[in-house]
Amino acid sequence: MNQPAVSPTLDTLFQRTLARQPHAPALLDPINKMRVTGHIPRRLTYAEADRAIETLSAHFVESGLPANSVIAIQLPNTIEFVLTVLAAHRAGLVVAVLPLLWRHAELAAALNRTAARAIVTMSKVDGVIYSDLAMHAAAEAFSIRHVFGFGSELPEGMASLDDVLARPPGTTRSVIQDGRKAAIISFDVTAEGFRPVPRPHFSLIAGGLAISLEADIPQGATVMAAFTPMSFAGLAASLAVWLLSGGTLALHHPFDNEVLEQQVNEQGCEVLIAPAQLMLRLGADLAARMPGLRNVVxxxxxxxxxxxxxxxxxxxxPLTDVYLFGEAGLFGVRRGEDGVPVPVMPGLRGAVREQSGSSIAGEILLTPRNTLGLRGPMVPIAAYAPPQPADDTLMAQPARDYVDTGFAARIDRPSGAICITAPPSGIMAVGGYRFLSNDLQEWARRLGQGALLTALPDRLSGHRLAGRAHDNARAREALSELGLNPLMVEAFRDRTGPA
Structure with a gap:
């Protein structure tokens, strides 16, 4: 009897390259890792990475984490992040990614919403003591049973994963490799509020394919990922693209222009994946400064x-523009020879550029609300299902087969292209940090009469925060004590300079 076909997982892709070229370079740390985390930068082959993944995976199993339970991760863009994600999947766990900008309030909410059984962090990142943040957040999440950390000077009660990596692998368990199983949970903000977004392996792989095939990333390439990985887009553009190419993944913790250029040249990177606004600023003399680059995403x-x-x-x-829509999905469009953005046509998008008969990577549509909708294998439709209307009918509403991103859009009549005109109403974005505009008013009210917190348009990051209070220093202290994001805290920095 034939066994039913299963789709690959991220670990399946890793194992394929491992079997083919075990001694090829797999992972390269940021060259300034000592400044970022206090660790010496490392380089791992596929065989060395596999041993580390096996060791961490066995430790998670021996710690008593049940299969299919959630392990939360708040780590910088370093080798430890990649190893931990793949080790968790090998142990049959689901990874919840927690952005580094999150502090106590958001961490506790995410851990409780996902019923996470463990959290992994770094002792210190860019001077911020993340081990203490994790311990305090875990204390408010009743489901947490284990707190793991990389680095030195970990607080009491946090198990050192550096010590684990120094030991031989222990006992692991057999896990069915099926891409339909849950792989990650990321977090989005919609008009309905804070929303966990679970995804299976095949959805994450589909996101990586949409990027790598549109950008024509060659097999075996050395890919530099300079985008925070704590989101669907970050994971697809780094982990998934690397595993699909079977090459080398060089990591850069965002963001230092000089270090980035040095790292691209020293590590022989052929592909650079980074925030688009930054790439456009570097593009004028890119050939002179980073001559080895052959592809930019x-x-x-x-x-x-x-x-x-x-x-x-x-x-x-050549530059490929990748359009990100929160945690809902993405699509990529490679620019033409003139270097200007190519119009985006609604409808089905093939997985292979300029080949109408290829398999479907996704579909772009205009919704009845004149917003942009997405559907396809990478889009988690169930996670964004609208709430059931509160009425007297007992009839279930028809299922929606697409996700409404909330981005305002229209069809350009002469060309038929879809034009994205505005971000979702009521949602602010400062870089990768999204929040409801009502939250700003709520936090400002907590600071007392006369306090103001607002979001101003910004060309690079979408918005930037600005605040005003009778005493900015005391406002910063109060927001820090509430466990809020540092972007909100620093909105009240003093802007008065010398006369």
Missing amino acids: GLWRAPEQVAASDAWTSPHA
Whole structure:
């Protein structure tokens, strides 16, 4: 009797390359890792990475984490992040990714909403003591049973994963490798509020394919990922693209322009994946500064800005624009020889560029609300299902087969292209951090009469926060004590300079 076919997982892709070239370079740390985390930068082959993954996976199993339970991760863009994600999947766990900008309030909410059984963090990142943040958040999540950390000077009660990696692998368990199983949980903000978004392996792989095939990333390439990985787009553009290419993944913890250029040249990177606005600023003399680059992928957190962006001026390394829509999904469009953005046509998008008969990577549509909708294998439709209307009918509403991203859009009549005109109403974005505009008013009210917290438009990050209070220093202290994001805290920094 034939066994039913199963789709690959991320670990399946890793194992395929491991079997083919075990001694090829797999992972390269940021060259400034000592400054970021206090660790010496490392380089791992596929065989060395596999041993580390096996060791961590066995430790998670021996710690008593049940299969299919959730392990939360808050780590920088370093080798430890990649190893932990793959080790968790090998142990049959589901990974919840927690952005580094999150502090106590958001961490506790995410851990409780996902019923996470463990959390993994780094002792210190860019001077911030994340081990203490994890311990305090875990204390408010009743489901947490284990707190793991990389680095030195970990607080009492936090198990050191560096010590685990120094030991031989222990006992692991057999896990069915099926891409339909849950792989990650990321977090989004919609008009309905904070929303966990679970995804299976095949959805994450589909996101990586949409990027790598549109950008024509060659097999065996050395890929530099300079985009925070704590989101669906970050995971698809780094982990999934690397595993699909079977090459080398070089990691850069965002963001230092000089270090980035040095790292691209020293590590022989052929592909650079980074925020698009930054790439456009570097594009003028990219050939002189990073001559080895052959491919650039720019990720747009504010996709409504793509059409009005500057032309790409480095023909030796073509640019692919990747439109990001929160955690709902993404699509990529490679620029033409003139370097200007290519119009986006609604309808089905093939997995292979300019090949109408290829398998479907996704579909772009205009919803009845004149917003942009997405559907396809990477889009988690169930996670974004609208709430059942509160009425007297007992009849279930018809299921929606697409996700409404909330981005305002229209059809350009002369060309038939879809034009994205504005971000979702009521939702602010500062880089990768999304929040409801009502939250700003709520936090300002907590600071007392006369306090103001607002979001101002910003060309690079979408919005930037600005605050005003009778005493800015005391406002910063109060917001820090509430466990709020540092972007909100620093909105009340003193802006008065010397006369």
